[in-house]
Amino acid sequence: MPELPEVETVRRGLERSLVGRRFDEVAVGRDRVARRTSRQELRDGLTGARVVEANRRGKYLLLELDTDAVVMVHLRMSGQVIIDDGASEAPRHSHVTALLDDGSRFLFVDPRTFGEVVVAPRSRIDVLIPEIGRLGRDPLVDGVDMKAVTEMCRNRRRRVKSLLLDQSHIAGIGNIYADEICHSAGIRPDRPAETLSSRSRRRLTDAIVDVIEQAVELGGSTLADSQYVGVDGQPGTFQERHRVYARTGQRCVSCGRGVIRRILIDQRGSHFCPVCQR
Numbered sequence: 001m002p003e004l005p006e007v008e009t010v011r012r013g014l015e016r017s018l019v020g021r022r023f024d025e026v027a028v029g030r031d032r033v034a035r036r037t038s039r040q041e042l043r044d045g046l047t048g049a050r051v052v053e054a055n056r057r058g059k060y061l062l063l064e065l066d067t068d069a070v071v072m073v074h075l076r077m078s079g080q081v082i083i084d085d086g087a088s089e090a091p092r093h094s095h096v097t098a099l100l101d102d103g104s105r106f107l108f109v110d111p112r113t114f115g116e117v118v119v120a121p122r123s124r125i126d127v128l129i130p131e132i133g134r135l136g137r138d139p140l141v142d143g144v145d146m147k148a149v150t151e152m153c154r155n156r157r158r159r160v161k162s163l164l165l166d167q168s169h170i171a172g173i174g175n176i177y178a179d180e181i182c183h184s185a186g187i188r189p190d191r192p193a194e195t196l197s198s199r200s201r202r203r204l205t206d207a208i209v210d211v212i213e214q215a216v217e218l219g220g221s222t223l224a225d226s227q228y229v230g231v232d233g234q235p236g237t238f239q240e241r242h243r244v245y246a247r248t249g250q251r252c253v254s255c256g257r258g259v260i261r262r263i264l265i266d267q268r269g270s271h272f273c274p275v276c277q278r
């Protein structure tokens with residue numbers, strides 16, 4: 001599932017190839033993609049509108065239109081936003097297809113259809129998508145500092161990974177990056193947050209910033225299912241730098257001694273090195 005670095009890579013791609021463009025002919029395939037509004041509203045809201053800004057909060061893409069409306073795109077499990085030259089037939093599972101005024105084409109492709117596209121006046125976005133208002137700090141937009149991490153951990157018995165996954169503290173971190181962040185910080189993901197020393201909280205703060213920034217620089221992580229790609233169809237390469245995620249049973253590349261273990265935290269497979277994470 002795309003997390004902050006993947007969605008940020010898509011956002012940057014849209015900034016390059018969608019901002020300034022106008023949606024012309026718009027077709028919406030499945031009802032489910034527009035489930036919070038309707039296919040008609042989605043089609044009408046996009047048609048003739050020009051994109052003026054491409055923003056993001058956590059895993060939510062927010063495109064500002066010149067009509068005072070906002071387009072929210074959430075990729076969820078398998079959504080992709082593709083901008084191509086429109087020369088070939090749209091791929092299967094293209095639920096939103098729009099020709100743009102420069103001859104290129106916008107596609108929202110989603111084989112599993114958990115993703116969605118909502119277009120609504122800015123004033124209605126908070127009502128239609130209340131979870132955006134509940135998002136915590138975005139590591140790239142707002143920054144994450146020691147103070148924020150200390151507040152997140154204070155008096156909390158919850159496990160560190162569980163807090164990292166909770167979008168109301170820090171927005172955009174999912175299963176892959178929570179594991180990689182804990183490893184980079186040398187902290188076991190199941191450690192109760194309130195037991196972290198100030199030195200550990202410092203390391204956790206630095207790890208959040210470093211891991212996210214590095215992953216964005218490498219275009220995010222594309223796993224074996226290949227579902228995540230940038231707007232140009234290119235996969236990310238941060239998966240080559242994963243140190244613990246999905247490496248169960250392999251030797252730890254950081255310490256060379258530990259063997260990566262997998263445990264369940266909040267029903268999510270969680271990977272760590274028992275030697276270098278305490």
Ligand SMILES: [Zn+2]
Binds near residue numbers: 257258273276
């Ligand atoms: Zn290790």
